[in-house]
Amino acid sequence: MNYDFTSLSPADFEDIVRELIGREIGIRFEAFAAGPDGGIDGRHARGEKTTIIQAKHLVGSPFSTLKSAMKRERKAIDQLTPARYILATSRRLTPPNKRVLAALIGPSLKAEDDIFGPGDLNALLRNYPEIERAHFKLWLSSSTVLDRLVHAAAHTFNSITREEIEAKVGVYAHNPSFTESRSILEKQHVLIISGPPGVGKTTLAEMLSFAYISDKWELVAIRSLDDGFAAIIDTKKQVFLFDDFLGKIALDAGALAAKDSDLARFMKRVRNSPNARFILTTRAYIFEEARRVSEHLADQRIDISKYVLDLGVYTRRIRARILYNHLLVARTPPPYIRTLIQSGKLPSIVDHRNYNPRVVEWMTETIHLSEIAPEQYPDAFLAALANPQRLWDTAYRTHIPEKCRHLLVAMFFCSQYGVEITELQKVFEALHQHFCKKYGNVRDPKDFEEAVRILEGSFIAIRDTSVNYINPSFRDYMDGYVADYNLLCDCANAAQTISWAKAVWIKAGSLAIDPEQKRELALLFKSIASRFGQLPTWKRAKSNDDSYQVADTSNGDRIELLLEWWDASGDGWFTERALEIAKNPLDIGTRQLFSSWRDSEKLVELIGRLRAEWYYENFPLREALIETLEDGLCLMVNNSMSSDDLSTLSDAIEDSPDTLSSEVLDAVRNAIREEFEYVSSVVENIDSESTLGDYISILQKLGPRAGIGATQLKSAVSVVEERMAELQEETSVAEAPVLTGPKKEPDQFDDADLCNLFQPLLERG
Known part of the structure; x- marks a missing residue:
């Protein structure tokens, strides 16, 4: 692939020039900031002999611009008196162009082939593909890859425009987090990126996802684990992205409780598949809270898959690059940039204790600058960081x-x-x-x-x-x-x-309100509570008239909410509504059933609370509601359940063995025995080895609970293993993309370097 380097900023261009030419001639160059650098963008000193690199990122400019720039550089070159001077430019060159430049540079240029145009740089990229892969902004912004990004997964990211992708890549500043997190993802197949708000978790997750797409993996962005289970195909190379999987600002404890085991199952399936990767993001404090209530997230193996992104990985140079990239992509007017530099407050912004990429994004967007005069910009920026x-x-x-x-x-x-x-x-x-x-x-x-x-x-x-x-x-x-x-x-x-x-x-539960206020608030929900029996739990999916999606809370959650409002208000009206829902639960179509997927664990939990008389003290309809909920649970079980739902229900019962009546326990045992009778028909519809492996675990767990003998259990497992053997022949192992990171730059980056970095932005005006 031939690159025109337009996707790179001047600073990015300097980085890749130093690495390519350094590798070609076998030396390492020191890095210097962009801007008025005295003719040095890279330097290698050995004794009294010095080799200097100058990078001129002038793609699309006329040759006269490059010619004028080199005339100005001649004085600096003569003062430096390097043993060897090398020029690299993104501006296309002809042989006569090189002769003109050689004359302007003077005796420090040992040969015209020390002038590298874009064609020469592309040749070096072909010679050193690991450098090309490391500088993913180079290839990620190419037309071919962008087309692939936009069309990679029509059902997930089709709403993300080409412009949005280009903007995301443009503002991203490469840092150690990319390589480190990439390494974890390749080893574990699952990566949980956690960190404080605004630090760049989603951006890192998207950059990792985009890198896989460039190697022809399918991107599947999911909003629920059900999306993941529905989409995963072991024979396809797929990268799954689940942003804020535990909630955006606070732990969604209800969702976690309902999906805790599903999360563990999906992670296990991805870990066992050579063709799947799973990237999740969450805020650090939400993740730690979730680990306190989730045995699956508390698993030590999760630590291996976790990457904590914090501002500690952002050196001063990287922080400056993030700000630089945002100003460049947002095309911030030069007067604002000039004021930032001349005010002397750039270091205070970059070094601010509250430095945060999200605040940087906000303060560089043109729509917000219209309210700030250029001379007020540095102080406004610092004020935004402070609060x-x-x-x-x-x-x-x-x-x-x-x-x-x-x-x-x-x-x-x-x-x-x-x-x-x-x-x-x-x-x-x-x-x-x-x-x-x-x-x-x-x-x-x-x-x-x-x-x-x-x-x-x-x-x-x-x-x-x-x-x-x-x-x-x-x-x-x-x-x-x-x-x-x-x-x-x-x-x-x-x-x-x-x-x-x-x-x-x-939300009200998070406030310090007294019991009387809580009672008054609960009573205000009577209007919506009166419609609990009419508002549907499911609705038809737009994409398919034969499928359904969640419309509102489940019947179990509705009953729980009514009980909470009774507990807060003492109004028996809420208990009557709860009994009505229990007797006539809404389901799809005209059926009146609880959902095995959404309600089974909740019903066990509610029955347990009602039997523990201290939980809902003085509850007026206790026995009637318990009996109705158990009848609903039996009907749900007898109406057939999926293997996963049956396993979930059985686990809930094991956690509360004395909660349920013998009728319910017998119904569950009978359902387990039926599961063993129909193992062959179940596995016929499973096309995933890891899912079959999970199914074996389910059978081995459920069998003893229903009195299944060792011989019958072994026979059922054999049926599943035979199906696994059939699938092994169909599944191919994908080669994982190899991405290596650039060598670490020296961390010396003083105030002069900082200001120099932003100087090229003024030349755009």
Whole structure:
């Protein structure tokens, strides 16, 4: 592949020039910052003999620009008197061009072949492919790879535009985290990237994913483990990306409890597959909280797969490069850059104790610079680092109309991973109407449409039909903003979906409110609670009329929520609604069943709480609800369950052996015995060796619990092993892409180097 080097910044170009030419002539060059460097971009000194490299990144410029630059450099070259002077440029050269340049450089140039044009540099890249692979910004931004990125996984990343990918690659500053995390991922096949907010976890995960795509792996970006299980195919090279898998701002304990074992199973499957890689990101404090409540995440093997990304890996040079890249990609006007340099405050910004790539991103976006005069820019930058919340507070409270604030509050209690625009409109209209009525504001039918138009691009992002906050730091800001009892009461009044109401209730639980306030808040949920029996738990998937997706909370979660509101309020009305849901649980179509996938563990948990009389003290319908829940559990089990769901239910029972009646226990044992009778038909539909391996583990676990004899158990395992043998012939082992990192640069990077780095940005004006 022939590169034109347009994807590289001047600093990136200098890096690759030093490495290529250094490898070619067998010496190591010292690195210096870009800018007015006295004619030195790389130096090798051995005794009194010095070899100097100068890199001129002038792709697309006329030859006269390069010629003028070298005329200016001649005085510096003569002063340096190097034993050997080497020039490299991204500007295409002809033989006459080289002769002209040789005359301008003078006697320090030993031969014209010490002038390297883009053709010469491409030849070196072919000779040293490991350097090409290390500088992934070079090839990741090429047209071929970008096309592959955009079209790699139409069902996952098709909404990411070419421009967004180019911008992400452009602002990324290569650092040790890429190589270190890459090494863990290749060894373990699973990588959990954790760290504080805004440090660059998602960016690192995306860069790793993009690197695999360049080697023709399929990218599967997932929002749930169900997406992963549905997509994984052992014979295909696939890299799975699960961003904020434990929640964006706080641990989603309910989701973790329901999916804890699934996470372990999926990780195990990926580890056992030569063709799969799994990248997950989470905030460090969420991860540590999750490990305290999850036996699977507490597993020592997780430590091997974990990579903690913190600002410690960002040397001063790398921090400066991150800021430089953002200014370059955002095309920040030269007056702002000039003020940064001349103010003398660049070092204070780069060395700030709160330095954070997310704040850098915000402060270099053109849309925000319109409110800051160039002479105020350095102080505004430092103020943003000192108090990141101020970035959003002023914009939220003073720059947008009331209807926009209502929409942003409504969004907070929707899914953290994005909300369908139709659902957002439903919750917005109710909340907006409530606020307008309460405070006497005028309401217009077009308010939602207008609010979306105003907010898009500055506060929210819309991809296809999904809406999300444009920046994770804004969710952090909103998390503090909605922590207000009166605001939560307004939200409870306006709740339109059960999941939204549950999110409001959970948020209230994080506040220090007294029992009377909690009682008042619980009673405000009566309106939404009255519709628990009508709001569907499932809905048809848009992509396929024959498939369904989650529409709202499960029946078990609805009952639990009603019990919590009874516990807080003492109002028996909530208990009656809970019994109604238990007797008539909603399911797909006209069936009235609990979901084995969503409800089995929850039902066991609820029955256990009800039998422990201290948990829901003085509960008025205790025996009736227990009996109804057990009847529902038996009906669910007798209606057939998947192997995984049966295993999950059996585990829940083992954890609480004295919780359930003999009728339920007998139903589960009978279901396990049926599982053994139909092993052959089960394995016919499994095309994954690792899944079959998991199935063997399930059989070996469930068999003794239902009195299955050793002979029958051995026979069932043999059937599964025969199916595994069939699949082994079909599965090919993929060659893992080899990516090596560049050699570490010396860490000497003083204030002069720092300022010099930004000088080329002024020349763009």
